[in-house]
Amino acid sequence: MKFFVDSADVDAIAELNDTGLVDGVTTNPSLIMKSGRDIIEVTKEICDMVDGPVSAEVVAMEADAMLAEGRKLAEIADNICIKLPLTLEGLKACKVLSSEGFKTNVTLCFSANQALLAAKAGATYISPFIGRLDDINIDGMDLIGDIRTIYDNYDFDTQILAASIRSANHMKDAALIGADVATAPPNVIKAMANHVLTDKGLEGFMKDWAKTGQKIL
Ligand code: G3P
Numbered sequence: 001m002k003f004f005v006d007s008a009d010v011d012a013i014a015e016l017n018d019t020g021l022v023d024g025v026t027t028n029p030s031l032i033m034k035s036g037r038d039i040i041e042v043t044k045e046i047c048d049m050v051d052g053p054v055s056a057e058v059v060a061m062e063a064d065a066m067l068a069e070g071r072k073l074a075e076i077a078d079n080i081c082i083k084l085p086l087t088l089e090g091l092k093a094c095k096v097l098s099s100e101g102f103k104t105n106v107t108l109c110f111s112a113n114q115a116l117l118a119a120k121a122g123a124t125y126i127s128p129f130i131g132r133l134d135d136i137n138i139d140g141m142d143l144i145g146d147i148r149t150i151y152d153n154y155d156f157d158t159q160i161l162a163a164s165i166r167s168a169n170h171m172k173d174a175a176l177i178g179a180d181v182a183t184a185p186p187n188v189i190k191a192m193a194n195h196v197l198t199d200k201g202l203e204g205f206m207k208d209w210a211k212t213g214q215k216i217l
Pocket of ligand 1: 006026028129131132163164165166183
């Protein structure tokens with residue numbers, strides 16, 4: 001499973017990118033607002049830093065305007081992935097941009113039917129929102145499973161990008177159910193490395209090592 005960082009915070013992305021474990025970045029209008037930065041400037045900085053795709057979202061509501069915004073965002077860098085909302089207008093724009101060879105990410109997906117339409121529109125990624133479904137007592141992970149089955153039934157190339165990930169458990173469950181990618185906030189990705197028994201074990205090893213009086217270097 002590929003890991004994308006769901007953030008427009010350049011410092012937080014850089015810290016994780018340094019681990020070599022980051023495959024891409026996703027942003028959205030709320031994350032741009034949170035960064036307090038200009039969308040073009042901050043997105044360019046992220047694109048220069050990260051090798052993989054960086055999703056930048058259009059904000060127009062109609063297909064023609066989405067196309068214009070998407071093409072402008074794509075000028076930022078070669079690794080831009082144009083993010084479009086899962087509406088009929090967004091799908092229409094997705095079909096055109098995907099046919100022109102742009103990478104596309106169809107976002108705000110909450111049903112398997114929506115995901116089926118995004119695949120037919122040629123989306124590179126479909127972004128089902130796990131956490132927001134959980135918020136209304138619908139199991140978000142069931143949706144990932146349904147999309148996996150449908151995409152496998154028809155050999156769709158669209159990659160399932162599990163989004164609205166809120167916990168390390170979400171990451172594990174997305175991996176178990178077969179998501180191609182998961183995008184998560186930096187704190188969630190970092191939390192995946194934590195285990196109380198790792199900390200306890202390391203403390204024990206360090207205490208015993210100190211008693212040996214040895215050095216490796
Ligand atoms: O990738 C979409 C994500 O940013 C939404 O997350 O936590 O606002 O539902 P959340």
